[in-house]
Amino acid sequence: MTKVWTISVVCGLLLTGIPARADGQRCKVDSSGTVVAGSPSELNDTFCGLVNRVLKAKKKNDAAALNQAVNDEFDPAGGGNIGLFVTALLINHNTNSPAANKLKGSFLSLVEESRVDKQVGAGTASSGTTSLTSKGNVPEILGFAVENGALTQSQSGTTVTFTGNPVGIIKALGAKGYLDGYADDDPLTRRIRDFSFSVSFDTSRGNNQGTFTGDAQQVSAYSFRYALLNRRDPRNNIYTGKWLALAEGSGRSATVNENRIFAALTEKKEGHFVHQEFVDWITSTNAKVKEAASGATDLEVANNIEQAISNQLFVELNKVQGSLDDVLVLANAYSQSQAQFLTDRQAILDLATKGSIVTFEYVNDRQLKAPDISNFKFIAEGNAGSKADLTANLSFAVLNQVPQVEPSANRLHNVQASGEVDIRAGDVAHLGSVVLTMSGMYKRQLNNTITSSGVVTPNTKGDFAVGQFKITIPVKGSGVKIPFSFSVANRTDLIKETDVRGSFGFTFDLDSIFAKSNP
Amino acid sequence: MKKINGSTFNLQFAHQETLKVEIINRIKVGPFANYAFNGSDPVLPVATPYTRQLEETGANADPNPSSLSVRVTFAEQGGGSFSIRVTGDQGGDVSTFDYEQAGAQSEEQVNYSINIG
Numbered sequence: 001m002t003k004v005w006t007i008s009v010v011c012g013l014l015l016t017g018i019p020a021r022a023d024g025q026r027c028k029v030d031s032s033g034t035v036v037a038g039s040p041s042e043l044n045d046t047f048c049g050l051v052n053r054v055l056k057a058k059k060k061n062d063a064a065a066l067n068q069a070v071n072d073e074f075d076p077a078g079g080g081n082i083g084l085f086v087t088a089l090l091i092n093h094n095t096n097s098p099a100a101n102k103l104k105g106s107f108l109s110l111v112e113e114s115r116v117d118k119q120v121g122a123g124t125a126s127s128g129t130t131s132l133t134s135k136g137n138v139p140e141i142l143g144f145a146v147e148n149g150a151l152t153q154s155q156s157g158t159t160v161t162f163t164g165n166p167v168g169i170i171k172a173l174g175a176k177g178y179l180d181g182y183a184d185d186d187p188l189t190r191r192i193r194d195f196s197f198s199v200s201f202d203t204s205r206g207n208n209q210g211t212f213t214g215d216a217q218q219v220s221a222y223s224f225r226y227a228l229l230n231r232r233d234p235r236n237n238i239y240t241g242k243w244l245a246l247a248e249g250s251g252r253s254a255t256v257n258e259n260r261i262f263a264a265l266t267e268k269k270e271g272h273f274v275h276q277e278f279v280d281w282i283t284s285t286n287a288k289v290k291e292a293a294s295g296a297t298d299l300e301v302a303n304n305i306e307q308a309i310s311n312q313l314f315v316e317l318n319k320v321q322g323s324l325d326d327v328l329v330l331a332n333a334y335s336q337s338q339a340q341f342l343t344d345r346q347a348i349l350d351l352a353t354k355g356s357i358v359t360f361e362y363v364n365d366r367q368l369k370a371p372d373i374s375n376f377k378f379i380a381e382g383n384a385g386s387k388a389d390l391t392a393n394l395s396f397a398v399l400n401q402v403p404q405v406e407p408s409a410n411r412l413h414n415v416q417a418s419g420e421v422d423i424r425a426g427d428v429a430h431l432g433s434v435v436l437t438m439s440g441m442y443k444r445q446l447n448n449t450i451t452s453s454g455v456v457t458p459n460t461k462g463d464f465a466v467g468q469f470k471i472t473i474p475v476k477g478s479g480v481k482i483p484f485s486f487s488v489a490n491r492t493d494l495i496k497e498t499d500v501r502g503s504f505g506f507t508f509d510l511d512s513i514f515a516k517s518n519p
Numbered sequence: 520m521k522k523i524n525g526s527t528f529n530l531q532f533a534h535q536e537t538l539k540v541e542i543i544n545r546i547k548v549g550p551f552a553n554y555a556f557n558g559s560d561p562v563l564p565v566a567t568p569y570t571r572q573l574e575e576t577g578a579n580a581d582p583n584p585s586s587l588s589v590r591v592t593f594a595e596q597g598g599g600s601f602s603i604r605v606t607g608d609q610g611g612d613v614s615t616f617d618y619e620q621a622g623a624q625s626e627e628q629v630n631y632s633i634n635i636g
Binding site: 036042052068079240244256262 | 523525526527528529547549550551552553554555556557558560562582584586587588590592594595596616618619620621622623624625626627628629630631632
């Protein structure tokens with residue numbers, strides 16, 4: 001039995017943000033300079049989004065822009081923060097209200113990190129891979145993976161893989177940022193978004209072996225994908241009825257209830273505001289936030305803005321609450337409908353996470369001294385329960401041409417089937433959502449293996465069977481995941497002996513970073 | 520339509536002017552939007568503009584000011600954005616409100632004071 005253990009240095013790409021202070025501060029500034037919630041929840045996300053918008057306006061170093069931005073946030077005549085103000089009213093009034101607690105709850109956690117449906121690393125044929133089974137989805141913009149190991153090849157290697165979506169990359173690099181990278185409702189753009197690609201580089205190839213140069217000599221494979229079915233996209237047409245029911249149900253109630261609160265807060269009698277104290281509070285908040293938007297660093301400015309808004313919401317607003325009894329009655333009705341809305345919307349998103357994915361993938365595997373191999377693969381992915389994800393691959397590979405060193409070779413090079421179960425283990429030791437994976441693969445190879453030096457190895461055609469256990473550990477909040485895998489194979493491409501090996505690497509999904517750092 | 524003191528949300532319309540609300544630049548938002556005009560509550564496909572003729576006087580006179588709310592639901596747990604553009608059919612100013620989803624925020628409701636006459 002051959003035992004191969006491969007260890008390499010993993011680049012230290014830690015993009016963690018600055019932690020929230022322990023004194024109840026809600027927000028932090030992440031590595032991209034964006035203010036985000038230290039502990040994500042509907043309330044904290046909304047609150048920190050407000051702080052971030054003021055910070056962004058301040059960063060423009062344009063007093064008029066800052067003035068306009070703050071005026072938009074704190075305008076007695078309207079705006080987008082009434083829901084936040086009402087939530088603060090409810091929290092001030094009754095911290096034990098179940099509805100208020102619902103709004104405060106952190107049920108919207110780090111969902112992106114817990115996703116297990118994206119293929120960021122290399123495919124199963126690469127010499128450096130930790131994946132036995134390909135996943136159905138890829139990053140929407142760009143993924144980057146460095147993996148060391150091999151599954152059915154005798155020689156382990158290091159493979160660097162870039163994975164992405166053409167629409168996302170082109171528009172993201174167009175200086176508009178991730179959020180402008182899509183035109184959701186444009187049918188053509190939606191079609192193009194279903195395509196993705198990847199390029200893998202084998203660092204053992206080329207003139208600088210062992211070093212990633214990214215030149216053509218190191219290209220070991222390239223692939224194209226098309227999503228035939230993606231029911232994990234909540235905007236898929238099959239969920240339209242659910243979205244309509246949400247809008248016509250709790251969405252309608254919550255909208256109308258907030259509209260009634262807004263009408264009450266802006267009501268005038270004989271030219272004067274009925275709730276003049278509230279108008280004064282908004283006017284005062286406007287001035288105090290402008291005054292607070294200063295500091296030597298982004299973190300300092302963000303802290304000052306947060307402190308000012310927090311003081312206004314949870315101290316000063318409390319002082320005018322006595323004049324808002326009629327509003328509080330409306331606010332209680334609002335909180336119930338809003339809490340129901342949040343629950344109903346989350347149910348749609350939960351349903352979508354269980355949706356099926358069917359993807360077709362073409363991979364051109366570039367051999368060194370043998371004909372390239374075209375792999376045609378169908379990938380199906382589904383859900384089993386709330387924590388498990390099932391993936392199946394079926395593929396066949398053909399030689400792009402008959403090798404000169406073996407004229408009798410079969411053009412159909414191999415057929416392969418594999419399956420995988422991913423289990424979300426939850427947040428282990430505060431690392432983030434750890435994923436456990438078990439997978440198995442069977443392959444029938446119809447030709448003898450041709451080595452990288454172009455020599456045919458006799459009696460190497462036959463059946464391969466591989467079992468694998470993998471644990472993937474995310475680096476919280478960074479888009480980085482570190483997979484460790486352990487596999488057992490009945491043989492390798494060259495040696496008909498049982499093979500046990502470990503492999504690991506890191507993958508980096510830029511989607512989560514672009515989502516935070518759009519200009 | 521005229522923005523009062525440059526406010527994005529405090530808007531002045533003429534008698535019988537038709538206001539139009541469009542949700543544009545939609546990224547990762549749900550397929551439907553909620554509207555509430557003085558408590559009435561249409562639901563429209565998010566790509567369909569909301570229109571209403573405003574009446575200062577007469578049997579169908581609107582409250583003055585009237586309150587208009589627009590709710591956009593985010594369809595994913597991050598990365599959503601949209602803009603709301605409010606115009607009047609008699610020309611004048613254009614009110615534009617740009618918004619980016621904060622974290623995994625579920626929805627954003629924007630409220631306008633509609634002054635008539």
